[in-house]
């Protein structure tokens with residue numbers, strides 16, 4: 001397809017995130033007035049970065065209303081109060097907003113904007129694209145009551161319930177395997193597996209995933225929390241503390257950390273799990289929320305470890321309401337972060353968590369799942385009576401469709417008619433940070449011998465968090481490193497050998513003890529890594545998409561999971577409990593299946609009356 005907006009570059013401008021000039025058709029330009037960083041009710045947060053997020057959201061709303069898109073932006077003007085050329089905070093957020101598109105941009109430092117509280121304003125010129133026309137479809141290859149898109153845990157759980165209710169169903173999956181973000185791979189020697197995606201469950205408040213563990217008879221491994229945890233501080237120095245206690249700072253810092261942690265816990269517990277509403281929390285980033293409440297540098301660095309470990313995001317990139325609700329969905333910040341009983345990281349699966357997906361898939365009738373069948377377009381008839389889906393060169397028809405693909409991956413599907421603006425805004429506004437796991441295999445449990453449990457956290461290192469992921473019955477001694485946020489991205493830019501070396505160096509610092517030599521080069525066997533950031537069908541990231549300030553407040557908490565005609569939406573992001581986790585995925589699939597079964601049965605009753 002021809003690009004509507006062409007960039008004009010000079011030899012020295014191609015690497016910039018904006019273009020010096022752009023060309024667009026002159027008869028189809030939309031001029032968008034200056035957008036300040038205020039909420040839909042006109043609330044203007046005090047901090048600059050929250051205002052940038054809100055201004056970009058306001059711009060995005062108008063782009064969607066004008067039926068255009070980010071890649072059709074021709075020109076942006078940024079007006080910045082108190083501009084500091086040495087601290088260009090706007091760049092990060094605008095770069096993420098543009099997602100690789102390069103319009104012409106002018107930055108105008110100003111003493112003041114129309115309202116004294118405004119610190120940032122943005123206006124734009126946008127090109128209007130040609131309207132998209134539904135594809136001309138060949139005759140339908142297969143008709144079922146329901147089409148499920150995606151064979152991750154949400155899709156497989158939905159299909160299971162649909163079939164059990166006596167309806168017919170096909171599952172269309174883009175990959176050549178089932179499981180989505182549950183993906184377990186054998187180690188090179190064929191002795192034991194590692195999880196490239198989801199790994200941990202628990203046996204108390206994750207009832208659905210635990211039921212699958214029981215049903216498929218997998219062996220569960222309790223997370224090791226015996227021994228010391230390590231914290232690496234800003235200057236790279238390491239100190240130890242017992243699991244469950246506070247890091248080894250001075251008394252005043254410890255008290256402050258406990259206060260900030262407890263405040264986050266209280267605020268997240270006060271939210272409704274399914275329908276979080278709080279304009280003041282959604283107007284600001286999680287970082288601004290912490291700063292306004294007096295969090296010091298150490299507390300913010302600690303909170304950064306949380307957001308990086310849980311979402312791969314930095315606190316300045318996500319809404320406070322989005323993060324606190326994410327915590328609430330897993331029972332609270334403390335429970336979600338815990339490696340002990342009831343916690344998010346309590347048990348691992350010796351056979352790998354893909355066993356759940358493989359088990360569910362094998363219980364479906366043959367020919368239910370179509371692998372290597374990516375869905376390209378979804379066409380609803382005007383009276384909502386049927387839906388046609390174009391996928392992998394074939395055409396499928398059904399009364400209902402359940403879409404379980406991760407929100408950012410939905411951008412690759414064309415909907416006819418277009419989804420309502422609220423849905424589009426949600427899909428366009430979800431973001432991933434950076435999040436990669438590397439499983440480092442060693443010859444021995446060297447960290448346990450030195451009194452460590454394997455859990456380490458770092459304010460500065462390539463890995464923000466490290467956890468023990470051993471499988472004792474396979475004699476596999478593994479530490480899993482989580483590279484996320486900004487340090488993770490810096491690590492990702494290294495060649496493979498240097499990536500390995502960077503992690504080994506960090507580990508030899510973390511797990512060093514006086515008078516005991518540690519030769520990690522001779523301990524090290526291999527590194528296994530998969531980068532979900534390069535995975536189209538995950539939507540170019542993981543583990544779960546998050547939202548910038550203002551989106552939840554603008555759209556309301558149900559926008560993503562609300563049905564749209566005959567289209568129903570599942571997937572872990574739509575979950576109430578354990579959003580972003582396998583448990584949430586299963587529950588969301590079951591919820592969407594129940595919606596569809598109710599709706600189809602109601603139709604049958606109505607037609608018989």
Ligand SMILES: Cc1cc2nc3c(=O)[nH]c(=O)nc-3n(C[C@H](O)[C@H](O)[C@H](O)COP(=O)(O)OP(=O)(O)OC[C@H]3O[C@@H](n4cnc5c(N)ncnc54)[C@H](O)[C@@H]3O)c2cc1C
Nearest residue numbers: 150152153154174180181198199200375572580581582585
């Ligand atoms: C590195 C990592 C670590 C994690 N750690 C944990 C953990 O320890 N514990 C935990 O509970 N959870 C964890 N998670 C999250 C967990 O894996 C997910 O929440 C869950 O598996 C999501 O299931 P889902 O069905 O909603 O989505 P997915 O698993 O993403 O399934 C969606 C499916 O849709 C398919 N698809 C996408 N686009 C199309 C298309 N156009 N046409 C057809 N099919 C399409 C995809 O290929 C995929 O198979 C982790 C995830 C990652 C990546």
